[in-house]
Amino acid sequence: MSATIIDGKAVAADLRSRLAGEVESIAGTGLTPGLAVVLVGEDAASQVYVRNKAKQTREIGMASFEHRLSADTPETDLLALVARLNADDAVDGILVQLPLPDHIDAQKVIAAIDPDKDVDGFHPVNAGRLATGLPGLVPCTPLGCVMLAKSAQADLSGMEAVVVGRSNIVGKPVAQLLLAENCTVTIAHSRSRDLPAICRRADLLVAAVGRPEMVRGDWIRPGAIVIDVGINRVPNPDAGGGKTRLVGDVAFAEARAVAGAITPVPGGVGPMTIACLLQNTLTAARQRRG
Numbered sequence: 562m563s564a565t566i567i568d569g570k571a572v573a574a575d576l577r578s579r580l581a582g583e584v585e586s587i588a589g590t591g592l593t594p595g596l597a598v599v600l601v602g603e604d605a606a607s608q609v610y611v612r613n614k615a616k617q618t619r620e621i622g623m624a625s626f627e628h629r630l631s632a633d634t635p636e637t638d639l640l641a642l643v644a645r646l647n648a649d650d651a652v653d654g655i656l657v658q659l660p661l662p663d664h665i666d667a668q669k670v671i672a673a674i675d676p677d678k679d680v681d682g683f684h685p686v687n688a689g690r691l692a693t694g695l696p697g698l699v700p701c702t703p704l705g706c707v708m709l710a711k712s713a714q715a716d717l718s719g720m721e722a723v724v725v726g727r728s729n730i731v732g733k734p735v736a737q738l739l740l741a742e743n744c745t746v747t748i749a750h751s752r753s754r755d756l757p758a759i760c761r762r763a764d765l766l767v768a769a770v771g772r773p774e775m776v777r778g779d780w781i782r783p784g785a786i787v788i789d790v791g792i793n794r795v796p797n798p799d800a801g802g803g804k805t806r807l808v809g810d811v812a813f814a815e816a817r818a819v820a821g822a823i824t825p826v827p828g829g830v831g832p833m834t835i836a837c838l839l840q841n842t843l844t845a846a847r848q849r850r851g
């Protein structure tokens with residue numbers, strides 16, 4: 562048996578076209594949702610990602626504001642920019658690209674963002690809202706993961722879900738969302754004993770580890786839904802000339818032979834993350850401006 566490939570690119574394009582329609586329908590009221598993205602430093606991968614976000618933001622009719630700061634920007638300058646964006650009525654969403662340079666305290670910066678403009682959903686207030694079931698802004702990658710899982714199986718309730726990874730930006734919030742979908746959720750991490758056995762219990766497996774192809778085919782329960790969050794750049798000797806390719810946290814070819822449905826990398830969770838960011842920006846605009 563070979564798994565159904567969950568087409569994240571297609572699901573994301575579909576979501577963006579729906580959002581474009583909604584942006585157009587509220588344009589009559591004079592409201593244009595705006596997203597501000599802040600990039601500190603010249604990390605090549607982040608640059609590509611920020612450019613894609615800006616392009617897709619404009620494509621669906623929203624305003625995009627980009628702020629590029631040099632790698633040696635003092636923390637106080639970044640906090641001052643965040644304060645300006647908090648006060649700017651044209652800005653509905655603020656995203657500060659992570660990771661930040663070592664001399665800047667990321668938690669402090671995240672906490673400085675107005676929770677109602679926190680389209681990443683990383684502010685402690687939004688994390689608390691998610692954990693207690695209050696409405697709020699939900700982290701984009703976890704939201705994308707759950708949408709993709711539901712595109713394979715509409716009702717996740719009662720499923721045995723295993724999340725590998727417990728970061729604040731992926732593992733923990735995806736576990737909260739799956740709990741809200743009535744899954745039985747296990748969160749595994751680097752100290753978990755016998756990770757392969759834990760993964761084999763999963764009807765729904767989410768891998769958010771940051772280790773290229775760590776999850777092997779024989780860790781997967783036959784027929785399971787596999788959501789691969791990993792974005793790992795590895796050398797690609799086939800292409801020659803020091804080129805690289807993207808792989809996930811799951812050994813795709815092996816997993817595909819066992820799973821019922823699986824997301825590819827690229828073309829899985831990545832595109833959904835950006836689409837969900839745009840959705841959060843629209844949500845923030847609606848809530849903030851009535």
Ligand SMILES: NC(=O)C1=CN([C@@H]2O[C@H](COP(=O)(O)OP(=O)(O)OC[C@H]3O[C@@H](n4cnc5c(N)ncnc54)[C@H](OP(=O)(O)O)[C@@H]3O)[C@@H](O)[C@H]2O)C=CC1
Pocket residue numbers: 702725726727728729730731732749750751752756769770771772790791792793810830831834
């Ligand atoms: N597609 C997208 O849009 C996005 C993709 N990503 C990708 O997702 C992956 C995870 O990102 P992120 O959550 O930020 O990463 P972090 O490094 O913050 O967290 C990784 C988690 O994996 C756990 N882990 C590490 N090694 C092992 C191991 N050998 N066995 C079991 N668990 C392990 C860690 O455990 P412990 O806590 O014990 O250290 C930690 O909880 C990365 O590849 C990243 O690039 C991230 C954000 C968005």
Ligand SMILES: Nc1nc(=O)c2c([nH]1)NC[C@@H]1CN(c3ccc(C(=O)N[C@@H](CCC(=O)O)C(=O)O)cc3)C=[N+]21
Pocket residue numbers: 609610656657658659660681701702792807826827828829830831832834835
């Ligand atoms: N404040 C903040 N919020 C984030 O959400 C955030 C962040 N910082 N820092 C970095 C990570 C990573 N991330 C990705 C988003 C989309 C793709 C994506 O679109 N990937 C394409 C491929 C892109 C390529 O080819 O390089 C795909 O998987 O198909 C990847 C990675 C968001 N992150």
